[in-house]
């Protein structure tokens with residue numbers, strides 16, 4: 095059960111090798127290795143402050159590692175810049191924890207915004223079609239003319255995911271998609287993450303503390319422990335251990 099086992103039939107879309115990242119004296123990532131395969135949902139677990147967000151920011155090119163390599167869709171993220179990095183970022187959708195919607199814009203305008211900014215030659219009809227299609231995919235077509243303040247937390251999450259999907263990314267990075275939601279809304283978001291994978295054929299990394307989410311959406315689970323991915327495999331494989339750094343996660347979520 096390693097982070098980078100060879101799977102001859104699987105295409106690697108993100109490859110992380112021996113990545114190190116420190117802030118001052120704090121060594122956050124200490125030689126992290128991980129692969130994301132095409133078409134899979136990979137859940138990343140780990141205690142608060144272990145570097146999960148740092149890792150996805152490095153993948154998205156928002157932070158740079160101190161050493162090691164990060165390849166996304168075959169490109170070394172820290173070796174490209176300018177237009178190439180912008181192009182690559184369009185192929186990687188980043189669904190932020192707080193949904194990051196523009197409060198002064200309707201749902202329609204929120205969705206149109208990334209599309210119009212990144213694809214200059216679209217007609218009004220094409221923009222409308224893309225907006226309506228992605229809203230339909232997240233089950234919220236009826237909210238198209240509403241303001242974000244009129245939506246529930248779960249609906250805002252869905253719109254945030256729709257806004258990321260509208261650019262049709264090949265890879266989705268979800269940062270704590272179910273944080274702060276009630277259990278039933280969590281289940282709906284988990285179902286949506288699985289539906290997105292089927293409908294848009296995305297490959298995804300999902301950062302979460304929610305083990306029900308991990309179990310429901312994760313084809314594989316990777317646990318970040320002391321700066322590296324020591325446990326990677328199916329949900330059952332990862333938690334089949336007496337490791338005291340791992341067991342409490344499971345016990346807290348499933349045993350009262």
Ligand SMILES: Nc1ncnc2c1ncn2[C@@H]1O[C@H](COP(=O)(O)OP(=O)(O)OP(=O)(O)O)[C@@H](O)[C@H]1O
Pocket residue numbers: 117120122140141142143144145146147148149
């Ligand atoms: N830009 C930065 N400058 C300095 N320190 C940072 C920076 N970004 C992250 N850190 C530190 O790196 C560590 C890892 O942070 P990170 O946000 O990746 O944790 P996390 O695993 O995502 O935690 P959580 O589950 O609570 O979201 C933390 O100690 C944080 O303070």
